[in-house]
Amino acid sequence: MKIAPIWLCLILLITSSAISQESNSPSFGKGLFNLVGKDSSWTMNVGARMQILAISNWDAVDGGLINPEQNFLVRRARLKFGGYAYSPKLEYKLELGLSNRDISGASQFTSNAPRYILDAVVKWNFYENFVLWFGQTKLPGNIERVISSGDLQQVNRSLLNSRFNIDRDMGFQLRHKFNLSEKFLVREIFAVSQGEGRNITTGNLGGHQYTTRLELLPFGEFLSKGEYKGSDHKREQTPKLMVAATFDSNQNAVKTRSNQGSYMFNDTGFYETDISTLFIDAMFKYNGFSLMGEYAHRTADNPIAINSDGSLTGDEVLVGDGINLQTGYLFKNNLEVSGRFTNIKLDEEITGRNPQSQYTFGLSKYIVGHKLKVQTDLSYLSEDGGQDGLMYRLQLDIHF
Numbered sequence: 001m002k003i004a005p006i007w008l009c010l011i012l013l014i015t016s017s018a019i020s021q022e023s024n025s026p027s028f029g030k031g032l033f034n035l036v037g038k039d040s041s042w043t044m045n046v047g048a049r050m051q052i053l054a055i056s057n058w059d060a061v062d063g064g065l066i067n068p069e070q071n072f073l074v075r076r077a078r079l080k081f082g083g084y085a086y087s088p089k090l091e092y093k094l095e096l097g098l099s100n101r102d103i104s105g106a107s108q109f110t111s112n113a114p115r116y117i118l119d120a121v122v123k124w125n126f127y128e129n130f131v132l133w134f135g136q137t138k139l140p141g142n143i144e145r146v147i148s149s150g151d152l153q154q155v156n157r158s159l160l161n162s163r164f165n166i167d168r169d170m171g172f173q174l175r176h177k178f179n180l181s182e183k184f185l186v187r188e189i190f191a192v193s194q195g196e197g198r199n200i201t202t203g204n205l206g207g208h209q210y211t212t213r214l215e216l217l218p219f220g221e222f223l224s225k226g227e228y229k230g231s232d233h234k235r236e237q238t239p240k241l242m243v244a245a246t247f248d249s250n251q252n253a254v255k256t257r258s259n260q261g262s263y264m265f266n267d268t269g270f271y272e273t274d275i276s277t278l279f280i281d282a283m284f285k286y287n288g289f290s291l292m293g294e295y296a297h298r299t300a301d302n303p304i305a306i307n308s309d310g311s312l313t314g315d316e317v318l319v320g321d322g323i324n325l326q327t328g329y330l331f332k333n334n335l336e337v338s339g340r341f342t343n344i345k346l347d348e349e350i351t352g353r354n355p356q357s358q359y360t361f362g363l364s365k366y367i368v369g370h371k372l373k374v375q376t377d378l379s380y381l382s383e384d385g386g387q388d389g390l391m392y393r394l395q396l397d398i399h400f
Contacts (some may be wrong), residue, residue, distance in 0.1 A: 207251025
């Protein structure tokens, strides 16, 4: 008899909860409970979170709004497990998605199975400041993507992220850090991955994907890893800055957005081309004020997919540029106002898509930091020669 993975997760939660002691329960937002082996050779923190979203869209025509659409959904629902195995130098993370949006994307390439697994990765600190990661997790791409969806400053990520991000993949990552001076911190990341995205069971279809990221923190580390969290909840007492760059090369890629997007089929199987993506980003925080900036640039050797006889397949790589600027101020009553400007310019001759600009105003109330918050935002989308639109969103976010 087969038991669906979701039920296995629930059984694990209930069983583990039953054997946990009240004295071992973390405070709110730090997990449901902690487990520690009798000989302290392993630990596990179990957590859960969900995001409930209401969204409304309108077309903007001649100063008026038409064609209203509304949607209510569980945007995210996830279980998280983390700790160490055998030694504190060998950490692990397992994150499972349960909502329809989390597990969507089943295809022949995932054995027609839902994509439950988000992260399944082991991290081995094998020597001094060197850490080797192995498994499926986020690639070291643009800062907005690496920030957890539960730690975002606004309801969701920008158009730049949806067009250019390289998301999750399976493979190896080598991470290292060192100090140039007492405060100046440098971090390096190099990743080799399959290049097909997450939960793929068919193996490598084209070439491999190579990602390199360099991070510079001239004023030292942010409090509580704040460079990868939206908003300045720690109210940095001195200015903190991270400037970083990522270069990603996906050799013989078979998807329209590197390891994301749709597959490019042709008469011989798959159309393959080398795709390169460059990210330059920065995060600044000081005394409740935060500023994040991103630039993305994607190219491909041969972006227009063809068959063996030279005829077009109808697919093309989404090459072009994007800019995203976002800022906010967190008041002492934990109410935050934020603003975002995003501009996307895909190559019109290749993709047939018009330039887009989106303006977003956000308002967030943090009850227990990012662990319990209500966020709302209003966005206006302007498209050259296309349809403008207005979007309103309201979201409740809760983490256990």
